[in-house]
Amino acid sequence: MNAQQLVEIIRTRTSAPLRHMSPPGPNADELKLIVEAAAAAPDHGRLHPFRIMEIPADARNALGALFEEGVKAAHEAPTEEALSRAREKAQRGPVLLVLVGCFHGADETSIPKYEQMISAGTALQNMVLVAHTLGYASRITSGTTARSAIFHKGLGLSENEEFLCFISLGKVDEARPAKGRQEVQEIFSVWSPE
Numbered sequence: 001m002n003a004q005q006l007v008e009i010i011r012t013r014t015s016a017p018l019r020h021m022s023p024p025g026p027n028a029d030e031l032k033l034i035v036e037a038a039a040a041a042p043d044h045g046r047l048h049p050f051r052i053m054e055i056p057a058d059a060r061n062a063l064g065a066l067f068e069e070g071v072k073a074a075h076e077a078p079t080e081e082a083l084s085r086a087r088e089k090a091q092r093g094p095v096l097l098v099l100v101g102c103f104h105g106a107d108e109t110s111i112p113k114y115e116q117m118i119s120a121g122t123a124l125q126n127m128v129l130v131a132h133t134l135g136y137a138s139r140i141t142s143g144t145t146a147r148s149a150i151f152h153k154g155l156g157l158s159e160n161e162e163f164l165c166f167i168s169l170g171k172v173d174e175a176r177p178a179k180g181r182q183e184v185q186e187i188f189s190v191w192s193p194e
């Protein structure tokens with residue numbers, strides 16, 4: 001593969017609407033490749049500032065219960081429709097992953113948290129690009145409930161860990177065109193010292 005082809009893969013990755021995503025998701029071997037790509041993210045200080053968790057099919061209802069609990073905590077009298085919509089969120093995508101940030105504080109390292117977050121972000125990009133190359137669509141989602149203490153506890157995250165996002169993977173009939181991307185000249189300049 002040459003650089004032009006790689007850029008074409010990167011350029012043609014777009015997020016898929018979850019309601020259009022259907023099975024299958026990546027199989028175990030494909031998932032291993034996707035996670036290998038995450039592990040190749042640049043990681044200043046080898047701090048390993050992220051990990052990936054799969055939410056398997058038989059755990060989706062338990063995840064749905066966490067979403068429901070989150071809505072109940074945020075609203076005094078949620079409607080049954082709101083609760084059902086919350087539960088539904090756990091069914092997003094044939095394969096559902098969680099990207100967890102495992103961040104090291106200033107007491108442990110001089111490497112700032114934002115660098116560790118960038119590392120997790122590049123792992124995320126590596127994963128969706130490999131999924132795209134394998135023919136799977138992806139959708140990255142987050143939300144206030146998923147960042148709540150209810151999720152932190154429910155997902156079994158440690159004190160130094162943070163929910164970063166869900167990654168849903170599956171098939172779509174047609175990829176959405178890319179929107180709102182910047183042109184090279186908008187993001188690139190050459191520094192000239194005064």
Ligand SMILES: Cc1cc2nc3c(=O)[nH]c(=O)nc-3n(C[C@H](O)[C@H](O)[C@H](O)COP(=O)(O)O)c2cc1C
Nearest residue numbers: 013014015016139140141142143164165177178179
């Ligand atoms: C960490 C992270 C969390 C995100 N969470 C959401 C979300 O909860 N809802 C949403 O609509 N888009 C979310 N997005 C953005 C979309 O996944 C998507 O990247 C964006 O709409 C741009 O579309 P594109 O990927 O097709 O270029 C998130 C992106 C990132 C990187």
